[in-house]
Amino acid sequence: MASNGWALALHGGQREIPPGEMEASRAGCRAALAAGEAILGRGGGALEAVEAVLRLMEDNPVFNAGTGSARNSDGEVEMDAAVMDGATLDLGGVAGIRGVRHPVSVARLLLRETPVLLVAEGARRFAADRGAELCDPRDLIAERPGGGCDTIGCVARDRAGNLAAATSTGGLEGCMPGRVGDSPMPGCGLYADNAAGAVAFSGFGEEIARAMLAARVIQALEAGATPDAAAGGAIARIAALGSEAGGIVLDRHGRIGWAHNGANFAVGLLAEGGAPRVWLSKDEERKDAGHA
Numbered sequence: 001m002a003s004n005g006w007a008l009a010l011h012g013g014q015r016e017i018p019p020g021e022m023e024a025s026r027a028g029c030r031a032a033l034a035a036g037e038a039i040l041g042r043g044g045g046a047l048e049a050v051e052a053v054l055r056l057m058e059d060n061p062v063f064n065a066g067t068g069s070a071r072n073s074d075g076e077v078e079m080d081a082a083v084m085d086g087a088t089l090d091l092g093g094v095a096g097i098r099g100v101r102h103p104v105s106v107a108r109l110l111l112r113e114t115p116v117l118l119v120a121e122g123a124r125r126f127a128a129d130r131g132a133e134l135c136d137p138r139d140l141i142a143e144r145p146g147g148g149c150d151t152i153g154c155v156a157r158d159r160a161g162n163l164a165a166a167t168s169t170g171g172l173e174g175c176m177p178g179r180v181g182d183s184p185m186p187g188c189g190l191y192a193d194n195a196a197g198a199v200a201f202s203g204f205g206e207e208i209a210r211a212m213l214a215a216r217v218i219q220a221l222e223a224g225a226t227p228d229a230a231a232g233g234a235i236a237r238i239a240a241l242g243s244e245a246g247g248i249v250l251d252r253h254g255r256i257g258w259a260h261n262g263a264n265f266a267v268g269l270l271a272e273g274g275a276p277r278v279w280l281s282k283d284e285e286r287k288d289a290g291h292a
């Protein structure tokens with residue numbers, strides 16, 4: 001998709017979406033796209049947009065982030081989130097954080113601070129000190145028919161040409177307490193650099209980290225690849241490792257690309273002057289293109 005100004009791409013995670021959850025996933029992506037459009041369309045910043053988009057998705061139990069997060073083997077919710085500013089390369093990340101309503105906002109509060117990543121109780125204490133919304137950790141538990149894992153992510157370019165990326169996740173269902181996935185790690189689950197592009201992934205965090213998927217995308221964009229080719233190359237790499245992932249990519253011009261190799265990857269895509277698109281898989285996009 002081409003862009004002539006601001007651009008926005010979001011995802012609701014890579015996983016097999018049960019038929020009964022498809023409409024809710026689509027509606028959640030549509031609503032989040034509208035929230036981002038409202039900010040970028042009035043000249044708002046990319047950071048503001050990615051945070052607003054993910055806050056809305058964190059409140060939606062159909063997605064594994066914030067309310068509706070996966071539980072670890074102790075039955076507890078520990079969340080990871082990050083925000084990256086492509087203008088300054090500042091990154092704010094939290095991992096294994098409990099009892100906050102919006103991990104993405106805690107990550108954004110950390111953006112201009114010295115630590116890149118705060119974990120567990122230290123992250124929650126930081127959230128409390130900065131006035132982030134706290135909650136009973138049990139309030140974040142919501143039954144999802146599909147269960148399992150996934151992550152939400154968003155990349156945006158604003159009219160000033162600034163890029164941002166953000167991720168938020170409850171991690172993998174039944175994982176070891178204290179386990180941290182790719183989502184808050186720069187160069188793995190996300191990255192943003194105004195000179196190259198912005199990217200956010202979902203999938204099995206251990207393999208995404210081992211394969212440095214976000215770094216691969218940024219390097220491909222720097223070498224002149226299109227966003228679709230850069231996303232496709234990263235997914236080919238994860239497939240070669242026998243794993244599954246999905247990624248959304250923006251280049252510095254605001255062109256959008258995406259790829260995935262699992263059953264579903266819910267995305268919402270919108271570039272200034274274009275029509276909003278929501279798809280649950282590449283197959284859906286291809287079918288739409290065939291009927292256009």
Ligand code: ASP
Nearest residue numbers: 150151171181202203205
């Ligand atoms: N990437 C996330 C993690 O490993 C989970 C997912 O996207 O499915 O924590």
